[in-house]
Amino acid sequence: MKKLLLTLLVLLSARMGAQITSENLGSKDMDGTRKVTVVLPDGYDKREKYPLFVVLNASRLLEPTVTSFRYFSRTGEVPPSIIVGIYNDEDDVTVPEETGVPFNDTAVFFEFVGQTVIPRVQSKYSTNDFRGIIADGEAANFINYYLLKENSLFNAYISLSPNMMEKITNSIPEQLASFKTPIFYYLGWTQDEDNATLKKITDLDKLMSVKKLDRSFYFSQPFPKITTSTVSIMGISEALNLFFEEYRPISMREYAEKVLKVQNNTTQYLQDKYKKIKDLYGIDKEPLLDDVKAIYAAILKNADFESIPILVKYIKPYYKDTALPDYLEGDYYLRIQEPQKAFRSLQRAYGAKEIDFVTKELVSQTLEKLQKDYRGSLKTKKGDVVVKEQPQEQPADTESNSTETPAEGQQ
Incomplete structure (x- = not known):
């Protein structure tokens, strides 16, 4: 893991090249607009269809996400994917304690992601039906509400150091087990979280770990004594590695x-x-x-x-x-x-x-x-590659070789 982290840090130091476009998007109910950046995979071909991954808190998570995807897609371990970074405000994703569900600004942003951003990207680029979402902190708690819908908007969730809402802790494993189509869920955190945050995360992990999942997949990773920003770098890579195990070449x-x-x-x-x-x-x-x-x-x-x-x-x-x-x-x-x-x-x-x-x-x-x-038994046609029979060498004339020369006979 240390070697992987070092490699990714080296890659992060390079500028993100390839096809990147940004625009400001909004909705009729949203206060202002939000910057949305689309990163296409290397060698993007509109005739192909690609998974779509949404990244919240893009100001800090987009770059490590793009780096991880590029690194693993080049080795064939992860499919080339379209990545959409949303530069949201903290208020967009902070669910009020008193309501326990997205309300006012968070409700507007919740709909903005599903009804504005994703349809916009799908109309411009070639995507398949596999969608994922990546977030940390308050946003990592926020993305659970997509999972709690009757039909999950996303097929894969990467939740990094979430500030969990206790009201939904029991609902998440139950919902994950109820889906008829596979859902991937990754929970990553550092053990250096404050005690209150750490308890809420580990409570969720305990419930998820014992829940029987027939079709969906749950993975968790507690990282010892690292910063939350390092969790993002290592957690995204680890999650992709786990989610796409079946995609990898035969080892x-x-x-x-x-x-x-x-x-x-x-x-x-x-x-x-x-x-x-x-x-x-x-x-x-x-x-x-x-x-x-x-x-x-x-x-x-x-x-x-x-x-x-x-x-x-x-x-x-x-x-x-x-x-x-x-x-x-x-x-x-x-x-x-x-x-x-x-x-x-x-x-x-x-x-x-x-x-x-x-x-x-x-x-x-x-x-x-x-x-x-099978010499002589194969039927050939004009244009076939045919190995011609090599003529056998004639044995040497032993009699002539033994004949003495006139000079030798006179001696």
């Missing part, structure tokens, strides 16, 4: 503990993994090459060869312009001793675009071995 540990234990239809593991990504995050993720290679390696290790055609069919829409599907298909036919079919698949692979380990050299070597092993 060595996952490969050893899960993938290798699948004895039949190993490809189903890959299909289930990417279906879960769609179900949890609303993302149609293309199967990563490294994940495909991991599944292929497990298939070979477990001799589950009948999974290869299933793997080929699954990845073909994503890798149809490369040599990968045809090479894997050719390898399958070689293993079940169907040389003619293997020959045809490998011919197609040879003419396709190289990708990773499937190079022209590898395909050529495989074709060469195949043709040598």
